[in-house]
Amino acid sequence: MKNTLVKKILADGQPCKKCNEVLERLAAASLIDRIDHVAVADERDPQSEGILLAAEHGVNVAPFFIVEDDEGNTKIYTILLPVF
Template structure:
């Protein structure tokens, strides 16, 4: 299995806040050891490795994870807690996951 993390640099050159938050969580929970590669999607450079991968996989948000298992189709995760639950097999709180999904999708709202 190969896990790639794609983080973003904004057009003004600053790092993506959500990306920094996810990196902090990975470090704090000891999950960085599972990340094989970190690519940067630099909004100032359409040819940066992360931007090319995002375009190839049709992903429009960062950070995201690409999980490659043998010859299977790559899995893409844009929700950190779902990635942890599904791939790293860690328990996450359903409320935390729902909050992250809502924050990633401002067009959604509670019913």
Template sequence: MKITFVEKILPDGSPCKKCGEVISRMEESGQMQRIDEILVADERDPASPGMQLARELNVDRAPFFVVDHDDGRQDIYTVYFKFVKEVIEEDTDEADDLQELLNDNPDLDRL
């Protein structure tokens, strides 16, 4: 299995906030050791490796993970906690899962 992590650089050159949060969590938990490749999707450079991969896979969110399985399957994860549960196989905090879902979908809190 090969795991690729794609982080985004914003047009002003700063890292995206969510990418920074995910990287911090992964470094603190030791999960970064499981990542085989890190690509940067630099919004200032459409030819950057991460931007190319995002276009190829039709992914419009960052960060994201691409998991290439030994049997040829490929999974794409745009939700960090789902990636952790299904690939890293670690338990996550349900409150964190729900907060990430709300952060990614601000319209869900409207009734």
């Protein structure tokens, strides 16, 4: 299983407040180590990895999670609780 977190950097260069809150909640629950990859959706760069992943999966909110199981199935989660 592979868990990817996509977090956002705002157009002014500031980190997304909600993204930081989710990261803090994951760390507090000792779940941060279950995140295999963090992709950044940088509003200043339309080719940033996170922007491309959001477009590929039809997601328009951040943060979001891409969960790939061992059989190649992918699920997208836009809220924290069902992921873990």
